[in-house]
Amino acid sequence: MKNDFLRRLFCPENRQVRMKMAAGLLIGIALLLCSRFVEGEPKEQVAVENVQQTTGERAERQLEAELERVLSQVAGAGQVQVLLTYATTAESTPAREEKIEESNGNSENTVSRESTVVLMEDGSGGQSPLILTETAPQVEGVLIVAQGAGDPVVCDELSRAAQALLQVPAHKIAILKMK
Template sequence: MQSPETEGSGEKQQLERELEELLRQVEGIGEIRVMLTLEEENNSIYASESGGTKVAGVLIAAQGADDLTVVQNIQEAVQALFQVEAHKIKVMKMK
C-alpha cells in the first residue's frame, strides 16, 4: 500500500502528463512542460468534496508562449480543467 504522499505524487505526475499531452494538440503550442502544485493538509494530499485532488498552482513553460493569444488559451484551459484562479497560473516562454 502506498503512502498518501506517494499516491499524491503519482496522481500529480499523471495530471501533468495528461495536461502536457492535451496542450500539445493546441494550435500555436510546440514543446511544453507542466508543473502542478497540489494543496496539502497535514502532509497528505487534500481531496476536495468531489473526490479529486485539488490543484493549488500551475507553472507552464511552452514554445509559442510569446503569443498572447496562446498564453490566454493555456490559462483558460487550465482554469476550466482545475478550477484554479488566474493568478495561480503562470505561463512562460520556453527557450
C-alpha cells in the same frame, strides 16, 4: 494499616524484600522500554502509509502528464511542460474492520475496541489495503512553459484551458516562453 505496612517494609530485617521489589520494578521498566524498540510500527500501518504516499505521488504526476499532453495540442503551443503546486495532496481511505468486545465482571463493564485495516492479496502474492475512497489532489498554482508562449493569443488559450481543467483562477496561472 498503610503505615504499618510501610514500617514493616522499611525495617532493617526486610532488606531482602525491598531488594526483590526494586529488582522487579526495574525489570518491568526495562521490559516496557525494550518492547517499544523491538515492536516497531505495525506492518499494516506501514503498508497503508506506503500505498497512500505512492498513490498520491502517482496521481499528481499523472495529472501533470495529462495536462502537458492536452495543452501541447493547442494550436501554436508547441512543446509544453507543466508544473503544479498543491494545496492538498491525494488521499486514500482504507477499509477498516472494527471488533468491539464487552465484558461484565465484578461489577465493572469494560468495552475494548480493536480496529484493523482490511488487506487484500495482490497478484504477486503480497498484501495491500482495500481502498474505500480516494480524493484527488487540490491544485493551488500552475506553471506552464510552452514554445509558443511568445504569442499572446496562445498564452490566453493556455490560461483558459488550465482554468477550465483545474478550476484554478487566472491569477494563479503563470505561462512562460520555453527557451
